Amino acid sequence: MKKFEVSPLSLFSSLYNNRQLLLDLSWREITSRYKGSVFGMLWSMLTPILMLGIYTFIFSEVFQSRWPNINEGSRSSFALILFSGLIAFNFFSECVGRSPYIICSNPNFVKKVIFPLEILPCVTIISTLFHATIGLGILFIFELFAFGKIPATALLLPIAFAPLIFLTMGLTWLLAALGVYLRDIGQTIGIVLTGLLFISPIFFPMSSFPEKWRGLASLNPLAMPIEQIRNVLIFSKEIDTHYLMYYATTSLIIAWLGYAVFQASRKGFADVL
Amino acid sequence: MSSEIAIRVKDIGKVFHTYTKPHDRLIQGLLSLISRVAPSARVKAYFHRKAEARRRDFHALQSVSFEVNKGQTVGIIGRNGSGKSTLLQIICGTLTPTVGEAYFSGKVAALLELGSGFNPEFTGRDNVYLSGQLYGLSKKQIDERYDKIIEFADIGEFVDQPVKTYSSGMMVRLAFSVIAHVDAEILIIDEALAVGDVFFTQKCMRFLRQFMQTGTVLFVSHDTASVKSLCSHVIWLDHGHVVQSGAPKDVCDSYLSALLESQHGKTTKQSPADLPRRPPEISECYDQRQKFLNASNLRNDLRVFDFNQNSSGYGKDHASIIDVEFRNSNGQRLSWIVGGEEVTLLVRGVGYRDIPSPIVGFYVKDRLGQTLFGENTYLKYRDAPVYLSSGQAFEASFQYQMPILPAGDYSVCVALADGTQSEHTQLHWIHDAIVFRSESSSVTTGLVGIPIREIKIEIV
Numbered sequence: 001m002k003k004f005e006v007s008p009l010s011l012f013s014s015l016y017n018n019r020q021l022l023l024d025l026s027w028r029e030i031t032s033r034y035k036g037s038v039f040g041m042l043w044s045m046l047t048p049i050l051m052l053g054i055y056t057f058i059f060s061e062v063f064q065s066r067w068p069n070i071n072e073g074s075r076s077s078f079a080l081i082l083f084s085g086l087i088a089f090n091f092f093s094e095c096v097g098r099s100p101y102i103i104c105s106n107p108n109f110v111k112k113v114i115f116p117l118e119i120l121p122c123v124t125i126i127s128t129l130f131h132a133t134i135g136l137g138i139l140f141i142f143e144l145f146a147f148g149k150i151p152a153t154a155l156l157l158p159i160a161f162a163p164l165i166f167l168t169m170g171l172t173w174l175l176a177a178l179g180v181y182l183r184d185i186g187q188t189i190g191i192v193l194t195g196l197l198f199i200s201p202i203f204f205p206m207s208s209f210p211e212k213w214r215g216l217a218s219l220n221p222l223a224m225p226i227e228q229i230r231n232v233l234i235f236s237k238e239i240d241t242h243y244l245m246y247y248a249t250t251s252l253i254i255a256w257l258g259y260a261v262f263q264a265s266r267k268g269f270a271d272v273l
Numbered sequence: 274m275s276s277e278i279a280i281r282v283k284d285i286g287k288v289f290h291t292y293t294k295p296h297d298r299l300i301q302g303l304l305s306l307i308s309r310v311a312p313s314a315r316v317k318a319y320f321h322r323k324a325e326a327r328r329r330d331f332h333a334l335q336s337v338s339f340e341v342n343k344g345q346t347v348g349i350i351g352r353n354g355s356g357k358s359t360l361l362q363i364i365c366g367t368l369t370p371t372v373g374e375a376y377f378s379g380k381v382a383a384l385l386e387l388g389s390g391f392n393p394e395f396t397g398r399d400n401v402y403l404s405g406q407l408y409g410l411s412k413k414q415i416d417e418r419y420d421k422i423i424e425f426a427d428i429g430e431f432v433d434q435p436v437k438t439y440s441s442g443m444m445v446r447l448a449f450s451v452i453a454h455v456d457a458e459i460l461i462i463d464e465a466l467a468v469g470d471v472f473f474t475q476k477c478m479r480f481l482r483q484f485m486q487t488g489t490v491l492f493v494s495h496d497t498a499s500v501k502s503l504c505s506h507v508i509w510l511d512h513g514h515v516v517q518s519g520a521p522k523d524v525c526d527s528y529l530s531a532l533l534e535s536q537h538g539k540t541t542k543q544s545p546a547d548l549p550r551r552p553p554e555i556s557e558c559y560d561q562r563q564k565f566l567n568a569s570n571l572r573n574d575l576r577v578f579d580f581n582q583n584s585s586g587y588g589k590d591h592a593s594i595i596d597v598e599f600r601n602s603n604g605q606r607l608s609w610i611v612g613g614e615e616v617t618l619l620v621r622g623v624g625y626r627d628i629p630s631p632i633v634g635f636y637v638k639d640r641l642g643q644t645l646f647g648e649n650t651y652l653k654y655r656d657a658p659v660y661l662s663s664g665q666a667f668e669a670s671f672q673y674q675m676p677i678l679p680a681g682d683y684s685v686c687v688a689l690a691d692g693t694q695s696e697h698t699q700l701h702w703i704h705d706a707i708v709f710r711s712e713s714s715s716v717t718t719g720l721v722g723i724p725i726r727e728i729k730i731e732i733v
Contacts (some may be wrong), residue, residue, distance in 0.1 A: 021406045032394070106392075113383070113390030113407055114366050182299070265367040270362070271289065 004267065005217060006260040011118065018116045026126035037185075038146060044199050048135040052083050052142075068208060077234075080139065084230045085202035087135040088161070092168050093193045094128045095121075099172040100179025100186040108273045115248040117266055118259065121172040125165065139233065151236035160239050164225040170258030177262040180269050191273035201226055279459055280364060285373035286333040289358055292327065295308045301327040334513040336373070339654030341506075343458075346490040348504035348521065350372035350497060356513040357493045360396035361385060361463055363492070369521055379489070382408060384448055387698050393437035397428065397447055399700040400436055404448075408455040410633075418454045423494055424729040426450035431434040446473055447557075453480050459489045471582065471640060471682035471708050478642030480657065497525040502641050571715040573612025573677045573722070577707045592631075592661075594622040600670075612677035612714065619686050620632070620669045622701065628691045631700075632659035636686045645683075645721055646676070651694045654672075677722030678711040685709075 015022065034043045056079035060066075067078050102120050109115040136157070144152050179185045200222045201209075209217045217223060222246050224240075231237035292298045301324050308320030334356045341347050345703070362368040364375050365383045390407065391400045401422055405415040423432055426446040431439060447560050452460065460481075481503065484490065494500050500507055500521060507524040508558025509516045516531075517524050580597045599607040600617045610616055620633050648671055660665055684705040690697040716722035 018406075020404075020412055024402065024406070028395070028399070108390055108392065111362070111367055112385050113404070114381075115407060116388070270368045 004263040006263045007258075008256055010263075011256075011259055012034070013118055014118055015122065018119050021116070022122060022126065025123045026130070029123055029127040030130050044131055044134050044152065045138065046085060048083075048087075048131075048138055051086070051136075052079060055079070055082050055086070059131060059253075071248050075143070080143055080146065080234055081230060082203065083135070083139055083142070084233045085200070085226050087132050087139065088164060088226045088229045089197060089200055089202055089222060090135070091128055091132040092164065093197070094131075095124050095168045095172050095187055096175060096194055098124055099175035100183075102176040102191060103180050103269060104183075104186075110269045110273050117269070118173075120263060121169065121176050121262070124172060125169055129165070143234070151232070151234070153232040153236050153238060156232045156239055157229065159244070160225070160228045163243070163248040163251040164222075164229070166248070166255040170251070170254035170256070173255075173258035173262040178264045180272055181265070196220065196222060276548045277342050278340055279343045279345070281339055281376045281492065282360075282364065283338050283373050283375070285334055285337045285360070285363060285375060286332070287356075287363065288371045289333055290328045291330045291331055292329075297327045298543040309496075309539045332513050334363070334370070335429055337510070337513070338373075338506055339515065339518060340488060341491065343489055344485075344487065345506060346485050346492060346504045348500035348507040349491065349493045349510060350495065350507060350508035350525065352495070352532070357510055357511045358385070358463060360510065361461055361491065361493060364460060366645070377452040377459060378455065380409065381459045381461060382455050383451055383460070383461040384445075384472060385463050391436045391444065391448065394435055396435055397432040397439070398445065401451055403695075404418075404451045405455065406565035409681065410455060410456070422454050424575045425453060426471075442470060442473070449473075449477055453477075453484075457488065457589060459491070460484060461491045461493075463493045464495070471684060471710075472581075472705055473681070474640055475638070475642055475684055475705055476585065482642060492631070496531055499641050501525050502643055535572035548647075571713060573716070574712045575612055575675065575683075576710045576712060577608050577610055578710075580707055581703075584703050584705040586701065588689075588699055589625045590700075591691075592622060592624040592628060592700040594620060594687055594689055594701050594703055594706070597685065597687050597703075599707070610675050610709065612675055612711065612722070614675060616673065616675045618671045618673075618685070620689075621666065622689055623666045624661045624663060624700075625661050628661040628700070630654075630691060630693070631661045631667065632690045632692070632694075632697060633667075634688050634690070635671065635706075638684050638686060638719060639678075639683045643720065645678075647686075648673075649694075655693075674724070676718050677714060677724075679716045679720070680711050680714050682708060682710050711724040 030044075031041070034040050035041060039046060059082065060078050067081050099121060102124055103110065103117065104118065109117060109120070140150055140154070173191065175185060199217055199220055201217075206217065206223060206227055208213070224243050228239055228243050232239060279323040289300075290301075292301065304320050304324035305326065308324060311317040311320055311570065337356075337360060339347075349357050349360065361383070362385065363370050364377060365381060365385065366375075367385075390404055392403065393547050395403065397578065398419075402412070402415055405418075406412070410418075426432075426443075426449075428439075428443045428446055436444065436447075461480075468582050481490065485503070489504075492500065492503055506519070507521045508518045509524050509528045511531075517527055535563055577599055582595070596619075598619050599610055600614050600619055601607055602617070607616065618635060620635065622633075624631070632646060632651045632654075634650050634651075636644045636645050636647035650669055659667070685708045686702070686704050688702040689700045691700055692698055714722070
């Protein structure tokens with residue numbers, strides 16, 4: 001009988017052996033979203049631009065929000081600050097929000113063929129990363145347009161983003177496995193993600209959180225990566241070493257744990273689906 | 274482990290838990306968790322009982338063991354729900370057995386259910402690539418084989434349509450075509466061939482028979498005839514147990530008699546008592562029953578389909594068979610044949626080069642691709658071959674009594690060759706030149722029925 005290994009090595013070899021499949025499936029997921037629509041792939045650019053427009057209008061015109069300590073070109077800079085946070089958050093929430101359905105919606109791959117199921121969550125990650133990349137491209141263009149320059153620290157972005165990817169991968173594996181057994185997760189996850197959106201430092205910096213709640217807010221796993229990504233993208237600040245050491249390590253462990261849970265519980269998938 | 278063993282199944286058991294309500298699954302899990310961590314044995318037992326009460330167990334398989342050697346073709350028969358598909362899924366590795374272990378060596382390709390593993394939203398082309406990759410082919414290898422796969426499946430322009438728009442026949446064509454081209458060493462086939470039409474089934478059988486010479490096949494069916502003709506070993510499953518395992522004939526016979534026994538309790542419709550008891554009138558036919566049978570619904574009606582010029586085959590450069598038909602003794606073309614009657618098979622063609630000693634031959638094959646009978650013109654013209662010059666047309670005919678054929682699809686394969694029986698060049702070969710279907714038949718056993726001269730029971 002085939003045993004499902006949980007070691008990180010088995011993960012890398014599976015990802016390597018199935019790299020073509022992984023890329024094919026990811027590309028299909030990216031293109032299938034806009035299949036049949038008039039604008040097609042253009043939507044992957046239109047959506048973030050329109051969202052950016054809405055958020056900018058609501059927060060800078062209706063609520064008159066200002067980012068503390070930023071004065072120059074405040075309207076466009078507020079939009080960019082918002083946008084950088086949203087790119088990070090949307091990446092996380094899209095992956096995690098879809099994770100409970102990743103296995104459930106592909107019963108054929110579970111029951112009818114021998115499929116490397118462990119790559120399915122990675123397909124979601126890659127296709128979502130693609131959209132995040134387009135969002136980042138738009139952000140850079142905007143930044144160039146509004147300020148005439150992009151900070152050099154933007155080169156550090158991959159390093160700032162990586163821990164968030166690991167965290168998301170771990171949670172996606174975990175929820176994909178649990179979602180098979182407990183369908184309620186799919187319902188709950190939406191509420192949790194909406195809650196996270198409002199306690200994450202997207203519309204305001206961490207520092208403007210009320211003192212007594214700041215401890216709680218810093219428990220939010222998204223707070224650190226969002227701040228770090230925004231720092232390198234816009235504020236031209238370098239990455240916090242704490243973030244790199246502790247947060248990155250923890251996120252790697254979470255990624256592996258999620259993978260391990262997934263591998264350990266996948267034997268039962270075919271029985272339940 | 275011996276390298277000779279392709280599949281080994283050891284003491285496999287599979288229990289499915291069923292729950293009346295979905296949340297019972299959750300409660301059961303919690304209760305059994307409590308029972309495991311409970312402090313005293315009495316509390317443990319209490320919660321364990323509570324937990325067990327929430328679920329019902331269904332034993333799909335119980336202590337099933339067998340081994341399949343490399344190159345063997347093993348059939349698994351059994352009624353619906355006897356655990357055949359569960360067993361195959363466990364062997365493939367898509368289901369985990371509750372106890373025991375299954376092992377296989379070599380590359381397995383499985384055709385588990387209709388269009389198994391296909392993603393309905395993807396096009397046929399995408400699915401070919403997807404399943405090819407799942408069978409371990411690289412993109413380049415699939416590129417190389419793609420045309421062959423599509424040609425084998427023969428589903429036309431549907432290749433670029435999503436698979437969800439396919440008919441079940443098209444789905445299985447594509448699925449079979451993929452597994453036929455992935456260099457598998459073990460093939461697992463679950464019933465799926467039943468939905469293909471006669472041309473495709475013939476093609477699959479040709480492939481299977483060729484594959485069986487080197488590869489291992491696990492074949493699941495309710496159809497004992499196909500199991501008997503294909504397999505070298507048969508396993509009979511019933512209610513998750515192996516009832517019998519051994520030579521195809523023995524196992525199939527006991528399976529059939531068990532099946533009949535169980536049916537006779539419920540229905541008497543097909544019992545021999547219902548057949549008319551009046552002795553048949555004596556007639557001039559070979560088979561005394563012929564007249565009576567022809568008047569009853571047991572008459573062996575064979576529906577003949579038109580000559581299919583485009584059926585697969587080879588040759589055609591030096592000569593071509595242009596028409597094949599059945600005629601009655603008055604020379605009329607037949608679209609229906611009654612089994613047991615006199616027919617003439619007429620083969621017409623034309624030679625594009627000089628053919629010094631042409632041989633025309635035919636085979637009649639059943640739906641499993643087994644040759645039932647056939648004949649050629651060689652012996653008759655051995656001493657004085659008919660010389661066919663370039664551009665000349667020819668007509669060969671075979672007059673014979675059509676045997677009575679069991680219900681099913683049949684095909685006639687015709688060929689034109691040049692040379693002798695032992696040494697010849699095939700000039701044109703058509704696999705399924707004519708297809709005919711036996712709609713009803715008085716034959717109950719055997720591959721063909723022959724006119725029986727006399728049947729009687731006497732009290733002495």
